[in-house]
Amino acid sequence: QVQLVESGGGLVQAGGSLRLSCAASGRTFSRSTMGWFRQAPGKEREFVAGSVWSGTSTYYADSVKGRFTISRDNAKNTVTLQMNSLKPEDTAVYYCAAPLWITGNSMTPRGDSYWGQGTQVTVSS
Secondary structure, eight states, rough: EEEHHHOOEEEEETTTTTTEEEEESSSOOOOEEEEEEEEESSSOOOEEEEEEETTTOEEETTTTTTTEHHHHHTTTTTTEEEEEEOOOOGGGGEEEEEEEEEETTTEEEEEEEEOOOOEEEEEOO
């Protein structure tokens, strides 16, 4: 059974930092694109950040560029999202997913994408 399990969410004040981790089990994603999406209440799910399998190319939504950093450890089958300078508008449930399509400067889910259960990030003003 393939599982993606996120951790690291929580409550933080604006300007603070959080580090999200996603651990995969049941299959290796070492040759797959992996990424993060988020969904705020009343809004559609949106792409946040993604990485090709080697980590040499990364993709970010304009809203998080310069503040968030995605990295991966293929040996551990994990992907991490370091979030700095958090803003109240970053409040959402964050999901990791793999594999993904590369679409221009972004990534989109595939029909065979696996998703984690999500982790809540709340940024207070």
